[in-house]
Amino acid sequence: QVPLPEVSGHVLASPAVRRIARENGIDLSKVGGTGEGGRVTLDDLERYMKSPAPSPAPS
Amino acid sequence: MYDAIIIGSGPGGYAAAIRLGQRQKKVALIEKDKIGGECLNYGCIPSKALIELANSINYLREMPGVSLNYSIDMKKWQEWKWSMINRLTGGVETLCKGYGVDVIRGEAYIVDATHVKIGEKVIEGKNLVIATGSKPVRIKGIDDVMYNREVLDLDHIPESTAIIGGGYIGVEIGTALAKLGSKVTIIEMMPSILPGTDQELVRHVERRLSQLGVRVMTGKKVLNTQHGDKIRVNMEGGEYVEAEKVLMTVGRVPNTEGFGLENLKLEMDGRFIKTDAHKRTSVPNVYAIGDVSGQPMLAHKAYYDADIAADNICGMDSVVEYRAMPYVIYSDPEIAYTGSKSAKSTRFPVAANGRSLTMNESIGTFNIYYDEKGIVTGAGLAAPHASELISELSLAVESGLMAMDIGLTIHPHPTVSEGVKETAEEAYGKPLHFKI
Amino acid sequence: MYDAIIIGSGPGGYAAAIRLGQRQKKVALIEKDKIGGECLNYGCIPSKALIELANSINYLREMPGVSLNYSIDMKKWQEWKWSMINRLTGGVETLCKGYGVDVIRGEAYIVDATHVKIGEKVIEGKNLVIATGSKPVRIKGIDDVMYNREVLDLDHIPESTAIIGGGYIGVEIGTALAKLGSKVTIIEMMPSILPGTDQELVRHVERRLSQLGVRVMTGKKVLNTQHGDKIRVNMEGGEYVEAEKVLMTVGRVPNTEGFGLENLKLEMDGRFIKTDAHKRTSVPNVYAIGDVSGQPMLAHKAYYDADIAADNICGMDSVVEYRAMPYVIYSDPEIAYTGSKSAKSTRFPVAANGRSLTMNESIGTFNIYYDEKGIVTGAGLAAPHASELISELSLAVESGLMAMDIGLTIHPHPTVSEGVKETAEEAYGKPLHFKI
Ligand SMILES: Cc1cc2nc3c(=O)[nH]c(=O)nc-3n(C[C@H](O)[C@H](O)[C@H](O)COP(=O)(O)OP(=O)(O)OC[C@H]3O[C@@H](n4cnc5c(N)ncnc54)[C@H](O)[C@@H]3O)c2cc1C
Ligand SMILES: Cc1cc2nc3c(=O)[nH]c(=O)nc-3n(C[C@H](O)[C@H](O)[C@H](O)COP(=O)(O)OP(=O)(O)OC[C@H]3O[C@@H](n4cnc5c(N)ncnc54)[C@H](O)[C@@H]3O)c2cc1C
Numbered sequence: 001q002v003p004l005p006e007v008s009g010h011v012l013a014s015p016a017v018r019r020i021a022r023e024n025g026i027d028l029s030k031v032g033g034t035g036e037g038g039r040v041t042l043d044d045l046e047r048y049m050k051s052p053a054p055s056p057a058p059s
Numbered sequence: 060m061y062d063a064i065i066i067g068s069g070p071g072g073y074a075a076a077i078r079l080g081q082r083q084k085k086v087a088l089i090e091k092d093k094i095g096g097e098c099l100n101y102g103c104i105p106s107k108a109l110i111e112l113a114n115s116i117n118y119l120r121e122m123p124g125v126s127l128n129y130s131i132d133m134k135k136w137q138e139w140k141w142s143m144i145n146r147l148t149g150g151v152e153t154l155c156k157g158y159g160v161d162v163i164r165g166e167a168y169i170v171d172a173t174h175v176k177i178g179e180k181v182i183e184g185k186n187l188v189i190a191t192g193s194k195p196v197r198i199k200g201i202d203d204v205m206y207n208r209e210v211l212d213l214d215h216i217p218e219s220t221a222i223i224g225g226g227y228i229g230v231e232i233g234t235a236l237a238k239l240g241s242k243v244t245i246i247e248m249m250p251s252i253l254p255g256t257d258q259e260l261v262r263h264v265e266r267r268l269s270q271l272g273v274r275v276m277t278g279k280k281v282l283n284t285q286h287g288d289k290i291r292v293n294m295e296g297g298e299y300v301e302a303e304k305v306l307m308t309v310g311r312v313p314n315t316e317g318f319g320l321e322n323l324k325l326e327m328d329g330r331f332i333k334t335d336a337h338k339r340t341s342v343p344n345v346y347a348i349g350d351v352s353g354q355p356m357l358a359h360k361a362y363y364d365a366d367i368a369a370d371n372i373c374g375m376d377s378v379v380e381y382r383a384m385p386y387v388i389y390s391d392p393e394i395a396y397t398g399s400k401s402a403k404s405t406r407f408p409v410a411a412n413g414r415s416l417t418m419n420e421s422i423g424t425f426n427i428y429y430d431e432k433g434i435v436t437g438a439g440l441a442a443p444h445a446s447e448l449i450s451e452l453s454l455a456v457e458s459g460l461m462a463m464d465i466g467l468t469i470h471p472h473p474t475v476s477e478g479v480k481e482t483a484e485e486a487y488g489k490p491l492h493f494k495i
Numbered sequence: 496m497y498d499a500i501i502i503g504s505g506p507g508g509y510a511a512a513i514r515l516g517q518r519q520k521k522v523a524l525i526e527k528d529k530i531g532g533e534c535l536n537y538g539c540i541p542s543k544a545l546i547e548l549a550n551s552i553n554y555l556r557e558m559p560g561v562s563l564n565y566s567i568d569m570k571k572w573q574e575w576k577w578s579m580i581n582r583l584t585g586g587v588e589t590l591c592k593g594y595g596v597d598v599i600r601g602e603a604y605i606v607d608a609t610h611v612k613i614g615e616k617v618i619e620g621k622n623l624v625i626a627t628g629s630k631p632v633r634i635k636g637i638d639d640v641m642y643n644r645e646v647l648d649l650d651h652i653p654e655s656t657a658i659i660g661g662g663y664i665g666v667e668i669g670t671a672l673a674k675l676g677s678k679v680t681i682i683e684m685m686p687s688i689l690p691g692t693d694q695e696l697v698r699h700v701e702r703r704l705s706q707l708g709v710r711v712m713t714g715k716k717v718l719n720t721q722h723g724d725k726i727r728v729n730m731e732g733g734e735y736v737e738a739e740k741v742l743m744t745v746g747r748v749p750n751t752e753g754f755g756l757e758n759l760k761l762e763m764d765g766r767f768i769k770t771d772a773h774k775r776t777s778v779p780n781v782y783a784i785g786d787v788s789g790q791p792m793l794a795h796k797a798y799y800d801a802d803i804a805a806d807n808i809c810g811m812d813s814v815v816e817y818r819a820m821p822y823v824i825y826s827d828p829e830i831a832y833t834g835s836k837s838a839k840s841t842r843f844p845v846a847a848n849g850r851s852l853t854m855n856e857s858i859g860t861f862n863i864y865y866d867e868k869g870i871v872t873g874a875g876l877a878a879p880h881a882s883e884l885i886s887e888l889s890l891a892v893e894s895g896l897m898a899m900d901i902g903l904t905i906h907p908h909p910t911v912s913e914g915v916k917e918t919a920e921e922a923y924g925k926p927l928h929f930k931i
Contacts, residue, residue: 019899134560417579448883464893473540
């Protein structure tokens with residue numbers, strides 16, 4: 001069995017938010033998180049999907 | 060022409076079949092043995108039923124004031140067990156059929172990526188899902204032994220049992236047999252039982268095993284077995300153990316031979332079939348899921364794989380992407396862990412949890428790992444009902460919650476889950492019932 | 496001069512004492528009976544120990560293949576129980592003292608908001624915390640009955656027991672006594688047992704009670720009891736029940752009399768002391784927490800109140816602000832609910848959960864409530880280990896998580912918690928093991 005691996009950095013967001021972002025082709029690291037610790041909430045994602053913040057690199 | 064042909068109806072295969080059927084895909088699910096695979100018939104399900112029985116007996120035997128006289132007709136119990144399993148596997152088959160899945164009995168033989176033979180019959184599918192699972196490691200010279208199937212089908216509790224291999228299966232079944240009255244010896248090659256599991260959790264199990272009179276021999280390599288009046292297990296260095304029955308649980312290997320897999324010329328990853336994050340193999344439209352596709356060899360990982368493969372077959376771009384894979388060991392106390400370790404951690408003893416004491420349990424620990432921001436990255440529990448408690452922590456890890464989120468959530472009294480709350484409290488304050 | 500004087504050392508009082516002590520406040524904790532209050536000595540803790548015992552016995556009795564012969568020396572068991580409780584309450588006292596709390600034995604009498612008398616001694620405090628808890632409702636004419644203290648201290652299992660009041664305490668203890676061999680009748684005035692609890696959950700308990708041979712009489716008002724050979728419980732309309740012992744559990748009333756409370760002229764809320772969101776009473780620097788301060792009369796609510804009061808005494812502006820107050824009933828199956836109902840809900844049967852079947856359990860349901868956005872607002876479970884499962888759902892409610900967050904989190908197999916996951920899945924897709 002595999003022991004607990006060391007943690008690596010990633011965007012903080014719940015599984016549903018991650019899933020919805022992926023389904024909509026949104027890079028979560030571009031969505032500013034307003035939750036604790038910069039967590040991207042469902043509200044953050046919905047706001048971003050309505051009017052994506054001006055981001056430097058269009059995908 | 061099927062949308063997908065699935066080989067093997069364990070947790071991986073049947074879940075993939077149901078998931079595809081739910082989305083109107085035409086699926087063939089092929090099984091040569093019993094629907095439900097190793098898990099439902101010879102693994103997870105029967106082992107937990109046996110452990111439940113053993114726990115009740117042992118709880119009463121240890122409880123002051125209770126005088127217990129019991130006998131177990133294991134043949135009758137096995138009938139109950141199989142009727143319970145059949146209810147589950149029957150349910151799975153009904154579900155599959157309810158979603159239009161063709162359940163085909165027989166051994167599958169892979170002709171090529173789109174053709175599979177069952178006996179004389181050849182069927183065609185756009186996608187192929189390999190979910191053939193795993194089988195126990197066997198070693199030449201170690202004969203006359205039981206594997207998981209045989210031990211779970213015992214018609215009596217052996218007077219004595221030697222267990223070769225102190226991994227989770229050996230420890231789970233060894234503990235249960237000991238509680239049911241067998242004199243159990245566990246022989247492990249590594250320096251400790253449950254290798255790979257945090258020793259901080261394992262030591263509680265070791266303590267309990269010793270209370271239960273289980274003899275644990277570590278760092279011992281078994282050479283062979285000899286059949287006499289009893290079975291003799293010979294170890295390197297001349298030591299040996301004799302027992303009425305010997306259980307061999309030194310690991311499991313994926314089922315990759317004897318069914319034409321070689322015709323696909325898949326890339327392998329050691330003995331496992333190599334898959335990418337989509338659960339795709341190196342051959343287009345061929346997927347591999349569950350035990351055959353790599354570690355961890357666990358049923359809920361097989362379910363997860365099935366979801367990913369089914370999504371991709373349906374044209375959704377799903378990838379393996381979890382932050383919290385739970386591991387559960389039904390030892391005494393139960394061990395469960397999830398997520399990953401971090402720089403910071405907190406600890407709370409089971410002995411300070413009221414609910415545990417009402418169960419006459421006081422051995423174990425709750426550990427939570429969190430980062431500098433207080434965000435929970437993982438947890439390790441050795442506690443009563445740890446198997447059920449770990450999901451709150453997985454949810455926290457997956458959702459990026461803070462230890463404070465757990466600590467400020469009201470947990471009902473009296474529950475073991477209060478131990479989780481108090482452990483979380485220590486990350487930003489102080490637990491109520493424990494002073495370091 | 497103390498920073499705070501606390502009257503009563505139940506979950507409310509002792510938690511407030513520890514919380515204040517942790518922040519270097521000088522505290523006096525006054526208790527006239529036993530440290531730990533009703534909960535640890537005569538309530539939550541002993542009742543769960545009895546239920547655990549009864550469950551094990553009954554599980555084995557119902558398990559095919561097992562022949563059980565047992566006897567319980569309840570006097571010896573009570574010794575174990577009290578040693579277990581003393582370990583807990585001793586731990587609480589040690590913790591209090593470790594944080595510098597003065598634990599004072601004796602009956603407190605309130606002189607004014609800053610002075611409390613214990614016997615001849617008068618102590619002074621800047622703040623006063625009233626945590627005097629509650630006691631059972633007694634009714635004139637209904638005599639010769641046991642209340643929670645007596646029933647939990649029984650020195651034998653009564654051949655027959657009549658229980659007046661089918662609230663959670665009556666149902667919990669009635670179920671346990673029935674499993675331990677007593678002929679139990681539960682008499683409830685309302686149209687159903689467990690009034691106030693979702694009937695969708697209660698009906699599973701009713702079904703199980705009937706399997707266990709418990710007679711449930713609803714809509715029956717008890718008039719009085721008569722002592723003969725047995726005790727006779729007379730109901731309106733001429734019906735009666737006879738039993739060796741009668742347990743009275745028709746509710747609890749706050750302890751507000753006989754200790755000078757009237758000297759404070761506090762505003763009341765019915766029989767409870769009225770408090771604001773800071774757990775402050777109408778008199779400055781006087782707090783009330785736990786059962787004496789209002790519904791729900793639960794230990795974890797008392798703990799929560801204690802946190803709020805302690806924060807405010809320390810100058811932090813904390814208010815009662817939870818979204819998920821869990822309720823747990825240790826019935827069979829266990830009932831647990833949290834949060835609030837919503838327009839949308841999903842349902843999954845216990846009979847489709849593998850882990851439950853391995854325990855020989857198949858009665859019950861998992862229900863999750865969520866809003867239009869898919870955010871979980873509450874849950875109701877009637878399932879094995881529901882008491883431990885509910886906290887994952889409370890965490891979701893408190894953290895504003897979606898049902899999909901629970902559904903996408905890997906839950907280990909085989910666990911009852913998989914039922915929670917599958918229930919959540921239904922909110923946005925389909926559960927794996929159940930088809931509507
Ligand atoms: C004793 C024991 C206890 C366990 N306890 C747990 C536990 O508590 N929790 C947990 O998560 N995991 C547990 N496991 C592991 C778990 O059983 C496996 O991880 C799980 O079964 C893997 O599922 P799978 O679908 O990959 O394969 P399997 O369940 O192995 O199913 C594979 C199926 O494929 C069929 N098959 C193979 N080749 C062919 C072919 N050519 N044609 C047709 N059919 C074929 C087999 O007959 C089998 O039914 C336990 C295992 C054992 C042995
Ligand atoms: C049988 C039973 C089972 C229960 N099970 C559960 C359960 O599973 N979960 C749950 O959450 N709740 C349960 N409860 C309810 C729980 O016990 C109460 O909610 C909890 O005890 C309330 O805590 P408290 O601190 O407010 O008061 P209490 O625990 O009632 O403590 C009050 C203390 O104050 C002392 N006191 C009173 N007046 C004075 C005075 N003048 N001077 C000095 N001392 C004084 C009393 O002696 C007592 O020790 C149960 C109750 C019963 C009866």
